[in-house]
Amino acid sequence: MDxxxxxxxxxxxxxxxxxxxxxxxxxxxxxxxxxREQDRLMPIANVIRIMRRVLPAHAKISDxxxxxxxxxxSEYISFITGEANERCQREQRKTITAEDVLWAMSRLGFDDxxxxxGAYLHRYREFEGDARGVGLVPGAAPSRGGDHHPHSMSPAAxxxxxxxxxxxxxxxxxxxxxxxxMHAAMYGGTAVPPPAGPPHHGGFLMPHPxxxxxxxxxxxxxxxxxEHAMAAYYxxxxxxxxxxxxxxxxxxxxxxxxxxxxxxxxxxxxxxHPFAYK
Amino acid sequence: MxxxxxxxxPPPVMGAPIAYPPPPGAAYPAxxxxxxxxxxxxxxxPLPPAPPxxxxxxxxxxxxxxxxxxxxxxxxxxxxxxxxxxxxxxIKKIMKADEDVRMIAAEAPVVFSRACEMFILELTHRGWAHxxxxxxxxxxxxDIAAAVxxxxxxxxxxxxxxxxxxxDADSAAMGAAGIPHPAAGLPAADPMGYYYVQPQ
Numbered sequence: 001m002d003x004x005x006x007x008x009x010x011x012x013x014x015x016x017x018x019x020x021x022x023x024x025x026x027x028x029x030x031x032x033x034x035x036r037e038q039d040r041l042m043p044i045a046n047v048i049r050i051m052r053r054v055l056p057a058h059a060k061i062s063d064x065x066x067x068x069x070x071x072x073x074s075e076y077i078s079f080i081t082g083e084a085n086e087r088c089q090r091e092q093r094k095t096i097t098a099e100d101v102l103w104a105m106s107r108l109g110f111d112d113x114x115x116x117x118g119a120y121l122h123r124y125r126e127f128e129g130d131a132r133g134v135g136l137v138p139g140a141a142p143s144r145g146g147d148h149h150p151h152s153m154s155p156a157a158x159x160x161x162x163x164x165x166x167x168x169x170x171x172x173x174x175x176x177x178x179x180x181x182m183h184a185a186m187y188g189g190t191a192v193p194p195p196a197g198p199p200h201h202g203g204f205l206m207p208h209p210x211x212x213x214x215x216x217x218x219x220x221x222x223x224x225x226x227e228h229a230m231a232a233y234y235x236x237x238x239x240x241x242x243x244x245x246x247x248x249x250x251x252x253x254x255x256x257x258x259x260x261x262x263x264x265x266x267x268x269x270x271x272x273h274p275f276a277y278k
Numbered sequence: 279m280x281x282x283x284x285x286x287x288p289p290p291v292m293g294a295p296i297a298y299p300p301p302p303g304a305a306y307p308a309x310x311x312x313x314x315x316x317x318x319x320x321x322x323x324p325l326p327p328a329p330p331x332x333x334x335x336x337x338x339x340x341x342x343x344x345x346x347x348x349x350x351x352x353x354x355x356x357x358x359x360x361x362x363x364x365x366x367x368x369i370k371k372i373m374k375a376d377e378d379v380r381m382i383a384a385e386a387p388v389v390f391s392r393a394c395e396m397f398i399l400e401l402t403h404r405g406w407a408h409x410x411x412x413x414x415x416x417x418x419x420x421d422i423a424a425a426v427x428x429x430x431x432x433x434x435x436x437x438x439x440x441x442x443x444x445x446d447a448d449s450a451a452m453g454a455a456g457i458p459h460p461a462a463g464l465p466a467a468d469p470m471g472y473y474y475v476q477p478q
Contacts, residue, residue: 039368039371039372040372040375042364042365042368042369043364043365043368046365047398049363050363050364050398050402051398051399054399054403054406055402055406055417059415060415060416060417061416061417062417062418062419064418064419065417065419065422068422068438068439069401069402072401072422072426072439073397073398075434075435075437075438076434077369077373078373078376080393081372081376081379084386085376085379094380095382095383096373096379096382096383096386097386098385098388098389100386101389101393102389105393108431109430109431112346113393116349116353116392117393117396119353120353120356120389120392123353123356124385
């Protein structure tokens, strides 16, 4: 209920905050029910490239075969997604995870796919960085344990309500962050891509405004130092997101209690006005 | 506010999600596959025994083993996790075409991207086998239809590929190649006799 009631307001806020980009995202979200023809199928060039990997050089592919494969892929995605979503609903969860997808495949007879994809998912998480790789899996447990923290559910729900709008505008990677409170806070950072840092911390402000105010003096220094330390280690703009994440990691190292408040303090410093509305 | 602005953090790189701090006291689970705990919690139901395979079946099984070994080799060799062969945004849109779908974790389209690759490869591979049986070098829709008709796991595609086309193609293939029907004992007049709807 809270989630649905906040959806329009959140969309409006995102639109005003980010300008054209998020407005486009909102429009895209509104257009979702009436999915366009070109969005219903995988790009044919990609499909053909993959098909050719398993065909001999002299093989030719008729146009109707190409179109049939396109249709089959979309049907496959819908088939697996439907099964994965049913499991989510049975367990009263809102987010379809990679594990749900793998489970659905094994249930629907695609057992041969599960092990290779499990290996792929594992390597993908390694690629995302040691810090994130370590944090992601333990983070899943708190997500499931979210039911035991009723006080934190409401803020998380408010943040999650903005997920679809922003997700439509930005890469699906960011959508993952809605799964739990900390991830929801991270999502705030991705709502306004150009100034990544400030919105990132601003997002953390939402769940604990009081705590944020209380930890203002302490929050700034560890985040700043963390960023510099990681910059020296990873180097270059290419690792900017990891740099920010590592900085947060340094902050959390200070202690369990202060860890959750450190970024929020920085958020208060950076953007009191945009989030004061909430 | 003033001191912070002197060193604004750079904008995030496209495709690279922002990391977050790990919960205090959390330990990274050991094991080759991160999804193992979930798999243990929800073991897949036992599969029905495979139908008796003829010489052709044995050859096909061997080819399938080679196919999956190749898949593992390719996955182990993967180094580029930012550029996917299938666009993640498109996958997500197709997933959300189902109005019951609410939120999708970032890794789900990533897994689907690879899964769809494997699906396309398998369907194309089986379709090409049918084209070769007919001494053709052009993969046609009827080849895809035959592959769907012959592979139980592709039953959900019978609505995508007309059954009549599949039936005709399969019968023609059988007649031309002189291959005995996979489901021995079933009436020859009903090539689709082994088809059944899996419980939802």
